[in-house]
Every structure is written in C-alpha cells, then in structure tokens.
Amino acid sequence: MRGQPVAPSPDLGNGAEPDLTHHGDAEVADGLVDLAVNVRRAPMPDWLADPVTASLADLAAYPDPGPARAAVAARHGRPPAEVLLTAGAAEGFVLLAQALRGVRRPVVVHPQFTEPEAALRAAGHRVERVLLDPADDFRLDPTRVPADADLVMIGNPTNPTSVLHAAADLAVLARPGRVLVVDEAFADTTAAVGVAGEPESLTTRRDLPGLLVVRSLTKTWGLAGLRIGYLLGEAALLERLAAVQPLWAVSTPALAAATACAAPVAVAAERMIAARLAADRAHLVNRLAALPGVRVAGRPASAFVLIHLPGAARVRDLLRERGWAVRRGDTFPGLGPDWLRLAVRDPATTDAFTEVLAEILEA
Structure with a gap:
C-alpha cells in the first residue's frame, strides 16, 4: 500500500477510485501472449x-x-x-x-x-x-x-x-x-x-x-x-x-x-524501429476496425492502442482463457470497464490475436 491516501480526487464521475498501482505486468502470466505490457521485446543490439x-x-x-x-x-x-x-x-x-x-x-x-x-x-x-x-x-x-x-x-x-x-x-x-x-x-x-x-x-x-x-x-x-x-x-x-x-x-x-x-547509432535505430512500429500499428488498427463493436480511440501514435468494447471486462477474461493477456482500462482515471489497452506487436501476432477476438465476439 502506498502510504496513507488523501481525500478522493474530484472528477471521477462514477463514485469509485481506480487502482492507481495496477500496471500491465500484473496481467501477464506463464502461457499467455503478452499484449498488456508496452515494452518492446527484441534481442539487444x-x-x-x-x-x-x-x-x-x-x-x-x-x-x-x-x-x-x-x-x-x-x-x-x-x-x-x-x-x-x-x-x-x-x-x-x-x-x-x-x-x-x-x-x-x-x-x-x-x-x-x-x-x-x-x-x-x-x-x-x-x-x-x-x-x-x-x-x-x-x-x-x-x-x-x-x-x-x-x-x-x-x-x-x-x-x-x-x-x-x-x-x-x-x-x-x-x-x-x-x-x-x-x-x-x-x-x-x-x-x-x-x-x-x-x-x-x-x-x-x-x-x-x-x-x-x-x-x-x-x-x-x-x-x-x-x-x-x-x-x-x-x-x-x-x-x-x-x-x-x-x-x-x-x-x-x-x-x-x-x-x-x-549515441547517434541509437538515435538512428530508434527511428527505424519507430517506422516499423508505425506499420505494425496500422495493421493492428485495420484489423480491429473490422471487428463488430470495437472502436479504436483517436489516432494512435505510440506502441499501444486503446479500444472501447462493450463488455470488455468479460472479453478480457475470455481472452485469458484463450491464452492472451491484455491491459484492463478501468484502473485509469477517466476510463472504465469497457476499455482495453493493447500493445502493438508484429503482424503475425496481431492476426492471431484478432482472429481469437473475432471468435469471442461472435460467440
């Protein structure tokens, strides 16, 4: 527990305090494909x-x-x-x-x-x-x-x-x-x-x-x-x-x-990685946009996307049962249980994930 809490912050709108100490690593477990943590996983150069x-x-x-x-x-x-x-x-x-x-x-x-x-x-x-x-x-x-x-x-x-x-x-x-x-x-x-x-x-x-x-x-x-x-x-x-x-x-x-x-080599590498990330992000957004009930928030610009999906809390549980970890949104002030955050991964991972998500939504 992080010290003694002060009076609840205003502007929540739903009367409940989100868990500010919850982070994506809490969603990950052995056997799950990690879309919950926004850390890039690749061999160190x-x-x-x-x-x-x-x-x-x-x-x-x-x-x-x-x-x-x-x-x-x-x-x-x-x-x-x-x-x-x-x-x-x-x-x-x-x-x-x-x-x-x-x-x-x-x-x-x-x-x-x-x-x-x-x-x-x-x-x-x-x-x-x-x-x-x-x-x-x-x-x-x-x-x-x-x-x-x-x-x-x-x-x-x-x-x-x-x-x-x-x-x-x-x-x-x-x-x-x-x-x-x-x-x-x-x-x-x-x-x-x-x-x-x-x-x-x-x-x-x-x-x-x-x-x-x-x-x-x-x-x-x-x-x-x-x-x-x-x-x-x-x-x-x-x-x-x-x-x-x-x-x-x-x-x-x-x-x-x-x-x-x-160093300059690192800065140049960052730009190459970001360019690949942009293509992978566009692929994820396009696949998500084709799914019924899924809305991608805004114009994503980073290593993750935020989606709105009615019943997202239940969908998250079903995804875990199928081997996928995603980040719940209700611990972020201003969001709620119908939001999920997804890390951008390679196209093959995105395709496999969205196929499973489509099956869950159809069911």
Whole structure:
C-alpha cells in the first residue's frame, strides 16, 4: 500500500477510485501472449549489450553518473546541469512528489500513466484531475487546466490513449510559478526515418519556464528490468529533485545503457524501429476496425492502442482463457470497464490475436 491516501480526487464521475498501482505486468502470466505490457521485446543490439556487459567488471566501484549525464545532455542539446538520471522514469515522479511538497494545486491530466498521481498522493498531495473527453479523442484542451495550478502533469504521447498532443498546446501550459511535467516515456516511438527529432517533443525547449520533461529508456530497448530514465529541465529545479534522490540511485550497468542509448547509432535505430512500429500499428488498427463493436480511440501514435468494447471486462477474461493477456482500462482515471489497452506487436501476432477476438465476439 502506498502510504496513507488523501481525500478522493474530484472528477471521477462514477463514485469509485481506480487502482492507481495496477500496471500491465500484473496481467501477464506463464502461457499467455503478452499484449498488456508496452515494452518492446527484441534481442539487444551489440552496441548496447557490449557496454552493459563490460560495465559488470566495474561493480566494485560506486556508480559515476558524469559520463552518462554528459552523453544524454549532448543528445538533447542541453548542458549537463539540465539532466538528472533516474532509476527509470517512475523514480522521477517520486522525486517530484517529495521535492515539491509546497505546491498548492497539483493537477494531473487524465487518462494517463497512473504513477505520477500515485506518487503525489503517497506524498500527501491532494490531486485534482482534468479528464479528457473520449468523444473528442482525448485531445488536450489547454483552457481546461486551472490557471492557478502550480504543478501540471501530462503524458505525450499519452499512455494509455496513444494520443500525441501538439507541442504548441503543451507549451501554452508553461508559465512562471508553475512546474509543467511532460511525460515523454514513449516519445521515441513517434520518431520516423528521415525526420529530425521526435514530433511534438519538448526536449529542446529551454525557453519554457518550469518545464520538466520525463524520459525513459526502458520501452524501446527492453530495459524495464535495468531501470533507467532521466529528467530534462531547469538546473535549479533538478537540484531540488536531486536533493531528495537516494545516493547512487542509478546503477553502473544502467549508466552504461544511458550512454549507449544517447549515441547517434541509437538515435538512428530508434527511428527505424519507430517506422516499423508505425506499420505494425496500422495493421493492428485495420484489423480491429473490422471487428463488430470495437472502436479504436483517436489516432494512435505510440506502441499501444486503446479500444472501447462493450463488455470488455468479460472479453478480457475470455481472452485469458484463450491464452492472451491484455491491459484492463478501468484502473485509469477517466476510463472504465469497457476499455482495453493493447500493445502493438508484429503482424503475425496481431492476426492471431484478432482472429481469437473475432471468435469471442461472435460467440
């Protein structure tokens, strides 16, 4: 249990609190095909595996984050003081919740990854929610965020909706006296071959006051067990977060991975992977669109899609009986039992899954 809960957050609409601590890995079990976790599973390339393996010879020494911090900073065109390495993106949310205890009105834009709100609540914050409208494809309306909110959290692209918000809409949320946290854990899934950078990313925006960008290296590179991510933002803000971070929070192998993933070969590989992902995602969306009663939310832009399906809770149980794990949607604020999130996999896996889903729906 995550500490003592505070008063229920407003805007739920259904009178029940979702389980913010539930994640896709809880859906997975031996013998099930995993469509519940958004981590890419593929052999680790040599340019990543070799330095991680070599780092094991240095485990007697305490981790030195300096080289990795410099490498990440160079990738994003920032000074090293504007980078804080973390044990996965999730640690960044805990640091924010602990370091920013003085905020008066924290707001989380939902549906999105639940750990930011869970971390805030565990630290005693009373959180307000802005729920995006499924009828509007969960697109951001910046005017719905309270003007006096001094901490705003939003994902881009957003988990679980797979919506990619316009950078301009996010930028208008930045203002003096406010910390704007943009979770870009899946931003590298939106990159494309021949395109400089990632569409709608704010990683290079050093002009926006209070902006803090959260990044993860665990998704595309299959490093969820290694725990590596980082924060980009104003040096003074990062110093506040670093002050509450445990000593040597990021391991030596994780630092080696961060350095490798900041190299040009990694950036080029990300774009190739994202291009293949886009084709695989389009295939999944097309197959789902042909099924009766299934509605794909919005215009998916990441490594997963969100679907609305009446009776989805029962369908999920039947899928498990047939060997498939999918992510329930009712633990995300703003969704409910008729939503499911599906990870994008290769076309063969998609075809097998949608055939089973079609059989369940016909029955």
